[in-house]
Amino acid sequence: MDYAHPEVLVETDWVAQNSPNEKRILVEQLHIPAKNILLHCHYIPIETLPKYFYSADVVVFPYQHIYQSGALLTAIGLKRAVITTNVGGFPEIIENNVTGKLIEFGNVSQFVDAMIE
Numbered sequence: 287m288d289y290a291h292p293e294v295l296v297e298t299d300w301v302a303q304n305s306p307n308e309k310r311i312l313v314e315q316l317h318i319p320a321k322n323i324l325l326h327c328h329y330i331p332i333e334t335l336p337k338y339f340y341s342a343d344v345v346v347f348p349y350q351h352i353y354q355s356g357a358l359l360t361a362i363g364l365k366r367a368v369i370t371t372n373v374g375g376f377p378e379i380i381e382n383n384v385t386g387k388l389i390e391f392g393n394v395s396q397f398v399d400a401m402i403e
Contacts (some may be wrong), residue, residue, distance in 0.1 A: 290348070302341045312354065315365065316381075327339065327344075335357070335360055336364065339360065339361055339364045339366050342366060342367075343367065344366070344367040344368070345357075345358075345361040345366045345367070345368050345369075346368070346369045346370075346371060346401075347361075347369070347370040347371065347376070348369075348370070348371050348389070348391065348397065349371050349373055349374070349391065350371070350373065350392070351369070351373060351374065352373060352374040352375075352376070353374045353375055354374065354375045354379075354385075355376075358370060358376065358379060358380075359379070360378070362385070362386075367386070368380065368385075368386035368387070368402065369386065369387040369389060369397070369400045370386060370389070371386055371388070371389055371390065371391040372388040372389065372391075373391055373392060376388065387400040387403070
């Protein structure tokens, strides 16, 4: 995999809660070649965040429960395309189809559609 230029960076508690095999199955549902996906399931230090954000075409936040996210605000500040679930304070930050995409948590077809767009 070319870690400097992945198509998708997946890094969330939604993914982290699953076993390695479950993570791969979730990512495979995106129908994106595995070589183009960086599945990152551990803490990213603040000083290395820009490297990951700038190398990703889209930053996805498929949280089930959250109040706010510094990573979401960072993605917006770095002008990255974002897809988030419509939980917590995310709908207050993201205007659907304007400043990002809002999806329902667990709605895989809606998630895949947002990724394809």
